[in-house]
Amino acid sequence: MSITIPPAGEYAIDTDRSAVTFTTRHVFGLGGVRGSFAIASGRLTVAEPVEESTVAAAIDAGSFRTGSNARDGVVRSKRYLETEKFPEIRFASTGLGEQDGEWVLDGTLTVKDSTQPVRLTVDEVAAEAGVITAGAHVRIDRYAFGVTAQKGMTGRHLDLALEITATPA
Structure with a gap:
């Protein structure tokens, strides 16, 4: 892990x-699924002190791809x-800091009409x-966001990885 402020x-x-990529399981946990979402827009504000920095992003829900x-x-x-009714998945940070030797970004994630706290x-x-x-x-636990279709057949958890590039606004 390398962190440069x-x-x-x-x-x-x-x-x-x-991009946002993910892995999950299906068919009662026997099969792996990999996929991605596109980021539609986003903004980072790097503050001094850095703990007051903020992040906001919108993910294009319709860009869901697994192949x-x-x-x-x-x-x-x-x-x-x-996705026709809820075209974006939204993230807004609520805090940034070091915890147990790691940097964590707290925020809220809104999927459909449900907003839940998350810690990246x-x-x-x-x-x-x-x-x-x-x-x-x-x-992410999809059940926490009310996305509960096909319990067992579709993985409950998605492990998300975010790779972000940002340039001066």
């Missing part, structure tokens, strides 16, 4: 160079994400030539 300022997430068109269509449907573990942050790159991970 970036210079204070406003940064926009570069949606072409940023199976049939599965992807079902997950985007009313049974799971209802920051894996890396680098700043070079005005560009910030960062990585973080978090485990």
Whole structure:
């Protein structure tokens, strides 16, 4: 883990160079599923002190991809994400700090019409030539967001990895 505190300022997430990937299980935990979401927009404010920094991002719910068109269509449907009614998954930070030797980013995640607290573990942050790159991970319980279709057949938890690139806004 390498954390470099970036210079204070406003940064926009570069949606072409940023992504959310995930792994989960299906068929009663026997099969693995990998996939991704695209980040639609986002902003980082690096403050002094750094603990007062903020992050806000919108994920394009309709960008859900696993490589199976049939599965992807079902997950985007009313049974799971209802992407026509809820086109974005939103994250807003509520705090940043060190805990037990790791940097954590607390915030809220809104999926459909449910907002729940989440804690991301920051894996890396680098700043070079005005560009910030960062990585973080978090485990999400889809049941907490009311996404409960096909219990057992579809994994309850998603392990998310975020790779973010941001440039001065």
